[in-house]
Amino acid sequence: MAWQAGLITLIGTMTIFGITFWLIRSTRSPERAEAVTPGIYAMRGKYFIFLSLVILITLFATLRGLPYFPPEGAAPAYEVTVKGKLWFWEVTEIKALSGTTEIAPTAVPAGKLVQFSISSEDVNHGLAIYNSQGQLLIQTQAMPGYPSKLYYTFNEPGEYFLVCLEYCGMGHQSMTSKFTVL
Amino acid sequence: MSENQLQTKRLAIVYAITGLVVFFVLVLLGFTMRLNQAGALDLPPDFFYALMTLHGLGMVGVLYVAAYIGVWYLISQYTKPSLGLAKFNYVLILLGVVGLMLSTLIGRFGAGWYVLYPLPFIKTWPEWAVGTAVISVMLLGVAWLLGQLDVLRAIAKRYGFAEGLGWGYLSGNPKEKDLPPMVVITSVSMIAGALTTVVGAIMLMLYLAKWLNPALEFDALLMKNMVFLFGHTLVNITLYFGVAAVYAMLPLYSGRAWKMNKIIALSWNASLFLILLAYFHHLYFDFGQPVWVQYVGQFASYLSTVPATVVTIFGVFAQIYRADMKWSFVPLAFVLGIMGWIVGGFAAVVDSTIRLNQVLHNTQWVPGHFHTYFLLGVVLMILAVLYYLMGPKEDKLARFGLWSLLLGGFGFVAMFFIGGIQSVPRRMANYDSLPIKSVAQVGQMTAGIASLFILLIAVGAIAYYIAVFKGVKQAWSGN
Numbered sequence: 169m170a171w172q173a174g175l176i177t178l179i180g181t182m183t184i185f186g187i188t189f190w191l192i193r194s195t196r197s198p199e200r201a202e203a204v205t206p207g208i209y210a211m212r213g214k215y216f217i218f219l220s221l222v223i224l225i226t227l228f229a230t231l232r233g234l235p236y237f238p239p240e241g242a243a244p245a246y247e248v249t250v251k252g253k254l255w256f257w258e259v260t261e262i263k264a265l266s267g268t269t270e271i272a273p274t275a276v277p278a279g280k281l282v283q284f285s286i287s288s289e290d291v292n293h294g295l296a297i298y299n300s301q302g303q304l305l306i307q308t309q310a311m312p313g314y315p316s317k318l319y320y321t322f323n324e325p326g327e328y329f330l331v332c333l334e335y336c337g338m339g340h341q342s343m344t345s346k347f348t349v350l
Numbered sequence: 351m352s353e354n355q356l357q358t359k360r361l362a363i364v365y366a367i368t369g370l371v372v373f374f375v376l377v378l379l380g381f382t383m384r385l386n387q388a389g390a391l392d393l394p395p396d397f398f399y400a401l402m403t404l405h406g407l408g409m410v411g412v413l414y415v416a417a418y419i420g421v422w423y424l425i426s427q428y429t430k431p432s433l434g435l436a437k438f439n440y441v442l443i444l445l446g447v448v449g450l451m452l453s454t455l456i457g458r459f460g461a462g463w464y465v466l467y468p469l470p471f472i473k474t475w476p477e478w479a480v481g482t483a484v485i486s487v488m489l490l491g492v493a494w495l496l497g498q499l500d501v502l503r504a505i506a507k508r509y510g511f512a513e514g515l516g517w518g519y520l521s522g523n524p525k526e527k528d529l530p531p532m533v534v535i536t537s538v539s540m541i542a543g544a545l546t547t548v549v550g551a552i553m554l555m556l557y558l559a560k561w562l563n564p565a566l567e568f569d570a571l572l573m574k575n576m577v578f579l580f581g582h583t584l585v586n587i588t589l590y591f592g593v594a595a596v597y598a599m600l601p602l603y604s605g606r607a608w609k610m611n612k613i614i615a616l617s618w619n620a621s622l623f624l625i626l627l628a629y630f631h632h633l634y635f636d637f638g639q640p641v642w643v644q645y646v647g648q649f650a651s652y653l654s655t656v657p658a659t660v661v662t663i664f665g666v667f668a669q670i671y672r673a674d675m676k677w678s679f680v681p682l683a684f685v686l687g688i689m690g691w692i693v694g695g696f697a698a699v700v701d702s703t704i705r706l707n708q709v710l711h712n713t714q715w716v717p718g719h720f721h722t723y724f725l726l727g728v729v730l731m732i733l734a735v736l737y738y739l740m741g742p743k744e745d746k747l748a749r750f751g752l753w754s755l756l757l758g759g760f761g762f763v764a765m766f767f768i769g770g771i772q773s774v775p776r777r778m779a780n781y782d783s784l785p786i787k788s789v790a791q792v793g794q795m796t797a798g799i800a801s802l803f804i805l806l807i808a809v810g811a812i813a814y815y816i817a818v819f820k821g822v823k824q825a826w827s828g829n
Contacts, residue, residue: 169709170710173715185689185693219655221658224356228795291468296712314636331786336469338779340779341783341784342783346627
């Protein structure tokens with residue numbers, strides 16, 4: 169997902185660079201304002217329609233599958249309770265929810281929807297889950313007084329890491345933990 | 351030049367020189383931070399975070415003040431903002447800056463520019479440092495609010511409040527036929543600024559109360575909303591001040607008028623609402639927020655591209671396309687600044703997409719986009735205004751500085767973007783403790799390369815400073 173953002177931004181940046189330098193070069197062959205501005209304003213009307221369409225389509229395409237709800241039609245099979253404290257993550261409990269079997273007290277099974285129940289006991293923290301390749305998979309804030317739930321299905325067994333992504337004081341950079349997916 | 355105009359110009363020069371010096375010092379702090387992240391320095395984390403707090407608060411503050419004073423100077427051609435108040439504010443701002451330096455460099459207060467409640471009140475820095483920081487930011491806030499209200503007063507006195515907002519053009523019956531567009535942009539920005547500075551002031555008063563009475567408890571989500579409404583808007587209007595200067599000054603170089611019309615009025619009035627709603631995108635991952643607010647955040651962030659690009663960018667097109675103009679420092683810095691603003695804004699809109707924000711939030715992507723529209727956007731616009739204010743005619747060295755800054759700047763921000771794509775967290779003193787070695791290595795490597803690019807930025811800044819300072823004496827005498 170981050171690569172998509174990078175690619176879109178790179179293409180956008182190159183386009184903006186290109187247009188700017190083309191615009192600067194255009195002053196080598198000057199023309200009266202009255203001769204060029206009607207064409208620019210006609211283009212502006214078309215651009216307005218184009219931009220409005222892009223915004224509508226992108227909003228429609230991206231405002232779904234948001235992290236505020238569990239994936240449609242799926243019930244979480246496991247719950248992992250995580251507490252943020254200055255400056256460590258405490259995985260207090262991993263338990264199977266109704267209809268499933270607990271496989272190990274310290275591990276999460278692959279291929280099952282997991283619900284993370286996250287809270288903070290002091291200041292704001294940010295819980296991010298990374299895989300062992302260093303890819304940020306999902307995140308949420310751990311805000312005091314506002315416990316939150318995060319849903320994710322781990323398809324690959326292995327080690328996963330909890331990293332604090334909300335600056336929380338002098339020990340912030342070492343506020344990490346890990347768990348295993350079997 | 352009348353005595354009042356001369357005094358206005360001189361005060362703007364005093365602000366400008368102070369701002370340029372503070373800016374350079376804060377660049378050096380940023381350089382130190384990137385060296386530390388690269389592993390070339392070994393600063394204690396609490397000192398790193400104190401520097402980070404000073405760098406963040408300082409940059410937001412100095413760029414706001416510099417952009418404000420640029421607009422204040424330009425708008426004084428049409429209206430009469432108070433000279434006395436601007437002098438008073440200079441003292442307040444200096445006191446605020448000194449207080450912040452004491453709090454961070456000596457007290458090691460390091461809660462970040464956004465002082466996310468209740469972090470300032472944990473006991474890892476002395477209590478006096480908390481109080482000093484809160485009071486210092488309050489002093490700055492008072493100065494900013496007074497300055498915003500004064501410019502609004504001056505505009506209302508000259509044009510009337512509604513006319514200053516371009517409402518005459520909206521109704522199709524403007525009383526002022528030659529209303530400069532920068533007046534509308536300035537009015538909108540000052541209103542948004544004043545409203546949200548009041549919100550910031552309330553938040554700071556609550557902080558002060560908590561500092562005096564630690565037993566008090568506040569709602570963390572409410573405080574976060576308040577700080578981002580204040581901070582996001584302050585940054586946003588800083589950019590708008592830069593854009594207001596472009597509207598006012600580009601015609602001086604292109605030889606083409608940039609006249610007020612209904613579309614400009616509509617677009618900037620719409621921006622007033624969009625500014626106030628877009629800040630929600632800072633809280634996408636605070637699940638305590640109502641979900642509909644998250645939708646509003648993405649919606650407003652996307653819609654804010656409409657006035658910015660449809661009106662301002664096409665306005666710049668109409669100014670420049672095949673215009674008979676020479677690319678001296680000032681118009682070049684303005685156009686490249688607009689370019690940086692749009693590139694940074696584009697990356698910000700990408701980041702404001704909730705699904706992408708899920709993997710970009712609080713990674714280095716975020717400093718990537720805001721350094722782009724600050725360093726390569728509004729800074730260039732400010733440098734253009736300050737050159738117009740006090741630079742000499744000969745600008746070869748300044749143009750060299752501009753290209754060096756541009757090259758160094760884009761290289762510098764590219765390292766943030768690469769770090770963000772590779773999931774490198776932001777706001778970390780070092781990456782030694784990260785258990786994922788691949789992320790730690792990318793974090794250190796990109797910080798190291800970024801440090802080299804900062805040297806190019808510094809070379810560019812020094813070249814610009816030498817060039818612009820050569821003209822100060824003449825500018826001071828009013829020529």
